[in-house]
Amino acid sequence: MNNIIKESEKVIVHCIKEKILLFRYYKSPFNGKTPKQLFVSKIDDRRNSFGLTDRLKGIVSLYAFSKIKNVSYKCSFTHPFELSSFLEPNAYNWLPERDEISTSRKNVRVIILQGEDEKRLIHLPAQKQLHAYINRDYLPAFNKIYGTDFKWGELFNELFKPTLKLETQINYYLNQIGSDFIGCVFRFQSLLGDFEEYNFSTLETAERETLIANCVSCLVELKKEKNMPLLVTSDSSTFISEVSKIDGIITMAGRVVHMDCVDTESDEVYMKSFVDFLMLSKATKIYSIGTSQMYPTEFPLYAAKVNNIPFERILI
Numbered sequence: 001m002n003n004i005i006k007e008s009e010k011v012i013v014h015c016i017k018e019k020i021l022l023f024r025y026y027k028s029p030f031n032g033k034t035p036k037q038l039f040v041s042k043i044d045d046r047r048n049s050f051g052l053t054d055r056l057k058g059i060v061s062l063y064a065f066s067k068i069k070n071v072s073y074k075c076s077f078t079h080p081f082e083l084s085s086f087l088e089p090n091a092y093n094w095l096p097e098r099d100e101i102s103t104s105r106k107n108v109r110v111i112i113l114q115g116e117d118e119k120r121l122i123h124l125p126a127q128k129q130l131h132a133y134i135n136r137d138y139l140p141a142f143n144k145i146y147g148t149d150f151k152w153g154e155l156f157n158e159l160f161k162p163t164l165k166l167e168t169q170i171n172y173y174l175n176q177i178g179s180d181f182i183g184c185v186f187r188f189q190s191l192l193g194d195f196e197e198y199n200f201s202t203l204e205t206a207e208r209e210t211l212i213a214n215c216v217s218c219l220v221e222l223k224k225e226k227n228m229p230l231l232v233t234s235d236s237s238t239f240i241s242e243v244s245k246i247d248g249i250i251t252m253a254g255r256v257v258h259m260d261c262v263d264t265e266s267d268e269v270y271m272k273s274f275v276d277f278l279m280l281s282k283a284t285k286i287y288s289i290g291t292s293q294m295y296p297t298e299f300p301l302y303a304a305k306v307n308n309i310p311f312e313r314i315l316i
Helices: 002-025 052-069 139-146 152-159 164-177 205-226 237-243 267-280 299-306
Strands: 038-043 072-077 087-089 108-113 129-134 160-162 182-186 230-234 285-290 311-315
Touching: 002 108, 038 052, 052 072, 052 129, 052 139, 052 152, 052 267, 052 299, 152 160, 152 299, 160 164, 164 267, 182 205, 182 267, 182 299, 205 230, 205 237, 205 285, 230 237, 230 267, 267 299, 285 299, 299 311
Parallel strands: 038 072, 038 129, 108 129, 182 230, 182 285, 285 311
Antiparallel strands: 087 160
């Protein structure tokens, strides 16, 4: 019962926020012509969209829903960077054309889905344009309700391929490794004090050293067991600096930032998350490794889905 009440409260709050977005950012008059019906993924500076994984989950979910409803789909990802700087259309053109996205509140419905079930989306009345802030993966629900067989990686690859600049970096690291490899991901958030994310706490120095030592020890044992190179990614520069000293451990240059918490960096900084994500997708297997203190990130899980490779969590 409490969960139902909390869900209802969340829906009410989001309905209010949707109205605020509509009246704050959309013009009241009809803009002269009936706009094309569209489902539009919105990632902008009007509200938080969480991290890269959540943003991609929402994009793929709305693209799948557009297929179900036979409605054209577009993605307007403009903050804190233009998505087209890193990913470009592959088999489907998701880039909006000029003036294609309506700015009139008369013919736009704004929806926010950040944790609620899919009912608010599937029961919406027909709209000229649906502008959606979604950060969850609704494919399992769609497959159950509509009898579809959507696979996240297949839809991701229909939508996206790396830009030349991103692909050049990926090929550089693949050539450096020169063989099959295993991906290992460590998500510390603010625990080691070198990654800004909301208000998460930082450990004392001695606790940081112990945590790093435990994670390094796990990597060393995994390398012995698998006998192949380990590509290690992390949100902590401190940890990456430490493990880069180990023979057989591959790391990649660059600094990671959380896109909801740091929105003033250059494209080169934001590029790192895309390099990490797509490099992991080319591993033979991906491990998410951590302790009970650490966040069970879905970043490596969805990187594994891109090319349908095995994924496993290791709790130290």
